[in-house]
Amino acid sequence: MTQIPLPQPYQDTEEYWKAAKEHRFIIQKCGDCGQAQFYPRGVCSHCLCSNLEWIEASGQATVYSCSVNYRAGHPGFAAKTPFVLAIVELAEGPRMMTNIINCDPESVTIGMKVQVCFDDVTDEVTLPMFKPG
């Protein structure tokens, strides 16, 4: 079976993926302007300073948009369809791409409250996911 595409951590993202492997969900907050951002970067996308800190996110989010995908762009997802592709808005503000799992795909709606959970895809990689709640 073809493996799904997996993240290759790099300078900006090593901390994030390391935390995910430990089932912790962390995001960046700017020490200068105070805004949170996602995805992790080497600078703040709001004020372009480099004074970023990692914070433990609440893991609470709201579905901003969702789509039940019956076909994926990569053959690694063939066995997973249909799956829910979603953009969620984190309680801290930023939005991120994810899947909504542990539920009937058709039951996911915009505005639904969701909670982070973790999918240990391989021995090395864990993906933060979201489930209803």
Added chain:
Amino acid sequence: MDPSLLHRKVAIVGVAESDIGRVPHKSKFQLSAEASKKALDEAGLTKDDVDGLFTTIITDGGQFSSMMMAEYMGITPRYTDSTSIGGSSFVAYVEHAAMAIATGLCSVALICHGSTNISDRGGKAGPVAGNSHVFGPSQFEEPYGVSTVGSYALAASRHMHEYGTTSEQLAEIAVATRHWASMNPLARMRDRITIEDVLNSRMIASPLHLLDCCLVTDAGGAVVLTSMERAKDLKKRPVSVLGTGEAHTHRMISQMPDLTETAAKISGKLAFERAGVSHADIDVAEIYDSFTITVLLTLESLGFCKKGEGGAFVENQRTAPGGDFPMNTQGGALSYTHPGMFGIFTVIEAVRQLRGECGPRQVENAEVAIANGTGGVLSSTGTIILGRE
């Protein structure tokens, strides 16, 4: 920018497509070069006249696109541009080329594109083997199964949620576009369809059905520009560049500031301001239709209707032949051709409409046309307004 810098000073003098559809025996480089030859022939120019080259290729072998295509065709440009912002690149190139010509940096600009998007997949549209390890920011999307259609579906879902837009309204666009395609012998899909056909077609990524999605084909296209002064001595009636705009707001769909509004809000405003025309002056619109939702969001973002009213705007086959808003008159990416980056074909059709060359699908008295390309995942836009001379 001083709008008068470009206004009516630069003309499109040649347009052409290559063989299109399924062309497995020709490379994407050949398709691009053959379209270029046809567009130059039409203008009465040769490759030796070309001193500005604008091109990009997205698939493998696409690095250094303008150098590769210049070498392939034996051209030595002194103005070169491989801006790579997806399907809108070729519309944005019209702005870049017009600027280069208006300032004297080049005199004859060739914009070209070739793609064997369907033949590269063995003739079957579907998932392509991607990288197993994802570098860069897309590692925050690809592991979740994101795809082009999935990304656009997220925008459609959000628009429906905020404004009550329906699948029937999106289907109106597919039906109208197919009606135009039925009048174009080059269009790949020419059999008329109904709203029910769209709604009954397979769901790909909710709420987008198969018939909400563009085709996957092979195709090449080319556009040649020069100064209006020089254009007057060439073979074709010149079409003038009245106004242009370009913008991009994000790369990945999860980073799009507002899923219901594209960068056409910026590029369209610029193009209208620089052209000095109003929406009521537009006789024909060529709007990149990667998906039905792309068109709806673009019409709103360009200001043809208020935000949220795109669904009502396209109802009752308003954009079809005989409707009062002729749009995507060659059959669009939904029914004519779609090689992965469709933008150049919006320019080609707009020019042909303004020249009055479109036979049964000709829009009567077309004097002003708008073309809008969208690239990436609703990420980038290029808008141009063209006028008949």
